[in-house]
Amino acid sequence: MTRLQPRQLDENPFSLLADDWMLITAGGPSDHNTMTASWGGVGHMWGKDVCWCVVRPTRCTFDYMERSRFHTLCFLDEDHRGALNFCGTRSGRDTPSKSAAAGLTAIEGPEPGSTIFREARMSIICRKIYTQDLDPTHFLDPSLQTFYPHQDYHRMYMGEIVAILRQ
Numbered sequence: 001m002t003r004l005q006p007r008q009l010d011e012n013p014f015s016l017l018a019d020d021w022m023l024i025t026a027g028g029p030s031d032h033n034t035m036t037a038s039w040g041g042v043g044h045m046w047g048k049d050v051c052w053c054v055v056r057p058t059r060c061t062f063d064y065m066e067r068s069r070f071h072t073l074c075f076l077d078e079d080h081r082g083a084l085n086f087c088g089t090r091s092g093r094d095t096p097s098k099s100a101a102a103g104l105t106a107i108e109g110p111e112p113g114s115t116i117f118r119e120a121r122m123s124i125i126c127r128k129i130y131t132q133d134l135d136p137t138h139f140l141d142p143s144l145q146t147f148y149p150h151q152d153y154h155r156m157y158m159g160e161i162v163a164i165l166r167q
């Protein structure tokens, strides 16, 4: 695996998120949870290169995100679309060893207690630096409310990029 600096990233963030999707993973290889996500972004904030993602409090992954200093964003190629569909429709609450059941191999990331997957073509390791719950009183476009029939507003996690690993 090659370690990239954020400025060496030559991929389109819109395709990465909206088309490819990613796995958000928190916890260590022996006790972690992962879920598919397609909302989030990359950017620059407080002088740091960051990624942000959003997790509803109803997700099993939410509890792991809350407990973890680090989380990872893993991108897989098209051969693994089945694993992404699996991790996006099954909950770790009722699927023991969810990542293994999806056919993924959990390995320790470069930060202790972080998990990446051997099958990932690119993994971004993030240090949690900021969280904020989406607040519907700030929805300026009323159509945004249609995403929340159960009022389970996402928590946004901003993570400082500490490493990018590419196969």
Ligand SMILES: Cc1cc2nc3c(=O)[nH]c(=O)nc-3n(C[C@H](O)[C@H](O)[C@H](O)COP(=O)(O)O)c2cc1C
Residues within 6 Å of the ligand: 021, 033, 034, 035, 036, 037, 038, 039, 040, 054, 055, 056, 058, 059, 060, 061, 062, 084, 085, 087, 088, 089, 090, 091, 092, 093, 098, 154
């Ligand atoms: C393409 C796709 C994108 C998704 N994006 C998100 C997201 O950005 N945030 C979120 O909370 N859930 C998202 N989900 C839903 C979770 O992946 C799904 O509810 C998953 O089963 C949660 O697993 P968990 O309970 O083990 O955490 C997405 C699902 C799919 C299929």
